[in-house]
Amino acid sequence: MGCGASRDPGVGRHGRPGSVGEVVVFLPGLRVPRTVDFTLALGDHLDKSTVEKLSALRARVVEMAMQESAVALKPRRRAAAARHGGSSTANLLQALEDYLPVLLGLVKESSELRNKVQFVWANQEDDAEETSMADAWYEVLSVLHLMAMVCFLQANSLLLPRSYGDGYGPRVSEESRRATVDVFLKAAGYLDCAVNQVLLQIPPEKRRALPVDLAEGNLKALSLQGLGQGVDMQLGLAIDNPKATLAVKRRLACEMVKYWQQIKDSIPELPLSDGWAKKHTLFVKWKYAEAKAAAYYFHGLILDEGDTEKSHEMAISSLQASEEFLKESKRASEAFHSTPPTSRISTPFGTTKYLLDRIPKDTLSKLQNNQDLYTQQRTSNTGTSQTITPPPPLPDFPLALNPEEYELPKLDPLWKKEVNH
Helix, strand or coil: CCCCCCCCCCECHHHCECEEEECCCCCCCCCCECCCCHHHHHCCCCCHHHHHHHHHHHHHHHHHHHHHHHHCCCHHHHHHHHHCCCCHHHHHHHHHHHHHHHHCHHHHCCHHHHCCCCEEEECCCCCCCEEEECCHHHHHHHHHHHHHHHHHHHHHHHCCCECCCCCCCCECCHHHHHHHHHHHHHHHHHHHHHHHHHHHHCCHHHHCCCCHHHCHHHHHHHHHHHHHHHHHHHHHHHHHCCCCCHHHHHHHHHHHHHHHHHHHHHCCCCCCCCHHHHHHHHHHHHHHHHHHHHHHHHHHHHHCCCCCHHHHHHHHHHHHHHHHHHHHHHHHHHHHHHCCCEEECCCCCHHHHHHHHHHHHHHHHHHHHCHHHHHHHCCCCCCCCCCCCCCCCCCCCCCCCCCCCCCCCCCCCHHHHHHHC
């Protein structure tokens, strides 16, 4: 997926794949770091052991990121990689976490070291293949972004159906769905730190030179995506829980709409000639429509519990709106998966499966039960599904999910030796 991956017949522009596997969680590929020479840049300023540790830690990140980019979202190659060394994503995440405390010495201990090294990273969504910048804060920003994308990879892997040998066929377990909520919040925390603690350290003129992958709006949109998909998992679990009330499900669905609205508002203008960027835009469209389908569906069911003609009318319009948004989400999903790099639709589960099963049936049933009301107010264009009246506004609930708090780590003890040196 990343630029550092070896090319194969399925690889397209910039070394990116022509196709990927099943995608439940969108991530725009992996930005892979290019090799840099710390000895040349820092040899005259730092102790040899410090330079060697920096070099070794970053070389490990480069190697592992390149390997991960080659198997990311490729189920067969990922399975083979797992058999030969456990969880590659967990190992890469650990390598990045080990690198950060040493890297931060370049920005926290001495400003004269901050601009000594020219850091180069391959891009995924930007028109430019790679971005080079002599600023260690750019490196920190890139590391945090990669850490978040690795979390998204982990979440996508957890949400793919698997067999449990119990005769029920492949499925996404409740345990996996619960685990992904924590993974999503961790990813959102890395990105939140990138925006609020790191991006501000980069001067405005350099910020304007950042690739669209690291633009503030994109970082915010990806952080919010983690929260939005986390709520999606919570809603799916509530749907499966017989004790969860309609009010709880509606609240979660309405929160999901607010997250995806904020994502839509935050995401920067992406170069739609590029596959990952176009795919990103379609993913937001797909999930935003699906969230509105869920919210109007549960809102309609609650309104239908009223005993007035007005409440039944609003219930019908809400259910019809949910059906239209469900159709829109299906169209956006198909467009997303068919856009290069092409991807496969995973077996529906949780919220998506429930909406696909229930909305068409419940909307038809409600129209049949209220045929007189429907006939009186139906529009003249009977050949298509039309909303009788504009759907009532959705309730406005405060957002409950927040990113997991993440602070940049303390400096590696070797920097104390450097001060003495």
